[in-house]
Amino acid sequence: MCDSCGCGDPHKVSLDVQERILSVNDRAARHNREHFAAAGVLAVNLMGSPGAGKTALLEATAARLAGRRRLGAIAGDLETERDAERLRAALVPTAAITTGSACHLDAEMVHAALDRVAWRELDYLFVENVGNLVCPAVYDLGQAVNVVALSLTEGEDKPLKYPVMFRKADLVLLTKLDLLPHLDVRVEAVKDALARVMPDLALVPISARSGVGMAEWIAWLEARRAGLERSPAAHGQLHAHPHA
Amino acid sequence: MHEYSLVSALVRRAEAEARTRRATAVTRLRVRIGALAGVEPELLASAFTLCREGLLRDASLEIETAAAVWACPRCDATVPAGAVLRCPGCGLPARLVSGDELMLEQIEMEVP
Numbered sequence: 344m345c346d347s348c349g350c351g352d353p354h355k356v357s358l359d360v361q362e363r364i365l366s367v368n369d370r371a372a373r374h375n376r377e378h379f380a381a382a383g384v385l386a387v388n389l390m391g392s393p394g395a396g397k398t399a400l401l402e403a404t405a406a407r408l409a410g411r412r413r414l415g416a417i418a419g420d421l422e423t424e425r426d427a428e429r430l431r432a433a434l435v436p437t438a439a440i441t442t443g444s445a446c447h448l449d450a451e452m453v454h455a456a457l458d459r460v461a462w463r464e465l466d467y468l469f470v471e472n473v474g475n476l477v478c479p480a481v482y483d484l485g486q487a488v489n490v491v492a493l494s495l496t497e498g499e500d501k502p503l504k505y506p507v508m509f510r511k512a513d514l515v516l517l518t519k520l521d522l523l524p525h526l527d528v529r530v531e532a533v534k535d536a537l538a539r540v541m542p543d544l545a546l547v548p549i550s551a552r553s554g555v556g557m558a559e560w561i562a563w564l565e566a567r568r569a570g571l572e573r574s575p576a577a578h579g580q581l582h583a584h585p586h587a
Numbered sequence: 588m589h590e591y592s593l594v595s596a597l598v599r600r601a602e603a604e605a606r607t608r609r610a611t612a613v614t615r616l617r618v619r620i621g622a623l624a625g626v627e628p629e630l631l632a633s634a635f636t637l638c639r640e641g642l643l644r645d646a647s648l649e650i651e652t653a654a655a656v657w658a659c660p661r662c663d664a665t666v667p668a669g670a671v672l673r674c675p676g677c678g679l680p681a682r683l684v685s686g687d688e689l690m691l692e693q694i695e696m697e698v699p
Contacts, residue, residue, distance in 0.1 A: 355614065357695045358604065364593055364618065364689045366600075447589055478589040481625040481689070507625035510683070535671075542657070542672040542680035 368482055371450035375457075375485025382463045385568045386470065388484050390508065391492035392501075393474030396518035396551060398426045400492055401469055402433040403551035407561050409434070412466040417456045419448040419473045426471060435469075436460050447478035450485055466568060476501070480508040488513040488567055495519045499532040506540040513545065514563060520550040590626060590634040593689075597635070598643050601694050605642045610696035613642050617649040617695075621688040628652060655686030 363369055379386045391397050398418075405414050416437040418426040427439035438459035440452050453470060462468050470486060472479040480489075491512040493501055496519060502509045509515065517533055530548055538544050547563065549556030601613045620626050628650045635648040657666040659674030659681060666672055666681040673680055 354611075354697045354699070355695060356608070356610075356698055357693055358608075359693055360600075360604070360691050362600070362691050364596055364600075364691050367596060445589075445592070449592075477625060481589055507623050510623060510687075538671045538673070539669060540672070542682070544680075 365482065368450050371454055372483035372485040375450055375454055376487075377485075378457070379462075379468065379485060379487065380571065383571055384462060384465050384468050385488070385564070385571055386468045386484070386486045387564070388470050388472060388479075388486035388489045389492065390472045390476075390479045390489065390512075391474065391518075392476050392494070392497060395474070395492040395494045395497065397471050397474070397492045398429050399551040400516065400518060400549070401430055401435065401471060403554070403557060404469075404561070404564075405430070405433045405435045407557055408467075413464055414467045414469065415460045415462055415465040416469040416471060417448075417453060417460060418471040419452070421445075421473065430471075442473060446473055446475050447482050448472050448484060449482045453484045467564065476505040476508050480511045487571070490514045490516060492516045492518050493533070495522050495526060495528050495533075499528055500536055502533070502536040502540050509537060509540045510542075512541060513543075515541070515546045516556075516560060517546060517548040518551065520548045520555055521553040590630040591638060593626065593631060594634045594638045597648075597691060598639060598641070600691060601646070602642050604694055605696050608696060608698060610642065610698050612644070612697045613646045613694060614697055615647050615649060615693075615695035616643075616691065617651065617693040619651045619653055619688045619690040619692050621653040621686040622655040623683065623686040624689040626689060651692070653685050653688050656684040657681040658684045 389397050408414060414435045416430050416435050418430060418437055419440045419442055420426055421442055424439040427437040430437040438456040440456050470484055489511050491508060493515055495517060515537060534546055537546055547556050547559050549560055597616060601616055605613050620628055632648055639646055655668050657672055659677050659679055661677045661679055664674055664676060
């Protein structure tokens with residue numbers, strides 16, 4: 344007879360754990376976050392559906408910030424380095440992660456990729472996540488902010504259908520705004536849907552092609568960067584291993 | 588389909604605990620999954636059935652779900668899911684009180 348719980352089975356023990364299932368990933372994410380904070384790099388986790396315009400947005404962002412800020416990227420895709428190649432052509436040093444079949448990036452993948460991009464020299468590190476409106480939202484990467492690109496062509500109701508992703512967003516960029524005259528989508532309807540899943544609603548309608556909204560997006564980024572506290576002394580005390 | 592990666596994290600964690608305690612088998616895991624955790628309980632259950640191995644070969648997975656609850660950070664008034672997530676009284680953005688849990692709660696093992 345089990346003494347502790349009276350369950351009748353002499354050999355069974357129940358152990359209370361109360362631990363996040365992703366605690367290993369959480370630890371790796373914390374580690375990344377400490378790196379970024381110590382080096383004064385704003386790490387942006389950019390998520391969104393395949394084809395939402397994440398890469399185009401980063402290309403346009405790089406053009407706007409050229410000569411003023413140093414940008415780098417980590418680009419995740421199931422196959423090919425196409426996004427990474429586009430970003431490098433836009434003069435953004437980029438490490439590609441091809442995940443094979445994994446539908447998201449995790450903190451350890453990002454940490455491993457840091458060896459392939461001179462991230463300490465950067466003002467911004469953009470992590471272009473795998474195109475997917477579900478899984479990437481579950482994994483903390485160590486980013487300072489989550490930005491979700493939602494293209495106008497995806498429809499007004501996407502925030503309601505994918506509440507997990509939009510709840511995690513610090514900012515939603517409503518991309519491809521130049522297509523507005525050709526579609527039956529209303530920006531106000533997107534805003535209403537977002538307000539039901541994202542308490543601190545933050546939406547910037549934007550077009551990488553026409554440039555509308557770009558100034559507001561850059562200002563948002565710069566304000567986040569200004570909020571970073573640089574603490575170079577702290578990093579040496581964390582651990583000794585080297586990164587690029 | 589990140590449910591498989593969650594299952595592999597669960598299996599690794601439970602196996603490590605079982606080895607530390609010299610258990611001969613893990614018989615049951617209890618997890619708590621919030622409605623806004625981004626995890627489909629049914630997919631998690633089928634991924635677990637497909638991927639359990641080693642000491643967890645015959646383990647069962649008990650999934651407890653938790654509804655999303657939003658409330659005002661000032662007056663604690665509940666904001667119903669589906670509504671605009673602002674307190675109708677105070678105007679403040681609502682805070683998630685529960686619903687994003689992704690917790691391993693309990694491991695049941697057989698010890699000699």
